[in-house]
Amino acid sequence: MSAGASRVAWMARAGAVIVRMLGVTWRLRWVNDHFVREQESRGQNFIYVLWHGQLLPLLWAHRHRRIAIMISEHRDGEIIARIAQSLGYRVVRGSTSRGAARALLGACREIEAGFDVAVTPDGPRGPAQSVAPGASVIAHRSGAPLMPVAASASRAWRLQSWDRFMIPKPFAKVVVAYSGPVWAREESARDAAIDEERVRGAIAAAEALAGRP
Secondary structure, eight states: OOHHHHHHHHHHHHHHHHHHHHHHTOEEEEETTTTHHHHHHHHHHEEEOOGGHHHHHHHHTTTSSSSSEEEEESSSHHHHOOOHHHHEEEEEEEOOOHHHHHHHHHHHHHTTTTTTTOOOOOTTTTTTOOOSSHHHHHHHHHHHOOEEEEEEEESSEOOOSTTTTEOOOOOEEEEEEEEBBBBBSSSHHHHHHTOOHHHHHHHHHHHHHHOOO
């Protein structure tokens, strides 16, 4: 194993430990989680859409739920992928900037296999709250709805990164909110790929529901 690979493996293991130590102290509150239960009761898989900056608390809140998450092929993505796998996620590698076609196909296959999929439309490099077309194209091709989700925390650290990545502090109150399923309404995948405002508005609605604990 190269020095770089060893460093990534070490950072992933350390990150997984830190996430678990923090996560067990967070006090979770759910808003509109009946939307998720209703889709599950119908046997309908869906596509979580969330902003990259809120990824950490949402990874913890949805652990071990038969979810495959789309993560970029960059080095930082490798660390996040390993942390996600330690929390029970399946991983689809790729993004709209690298490995897009393979990632979209892989996400659709996960849905066919009975898994939900999670996508950060502004990842992996932003700009923050921009919308790449991946999630909408997956929804169109798979027939699965989008499930916008957002998180807020009563106390959190914010990294000096493009997405202001949020790390809730120990014992923080964390609210997880959903704004309800959004079904593809476009006639073609090309049309779905340009429906940015609809996706952005749906996630914004979830953010408004999450508010502050």
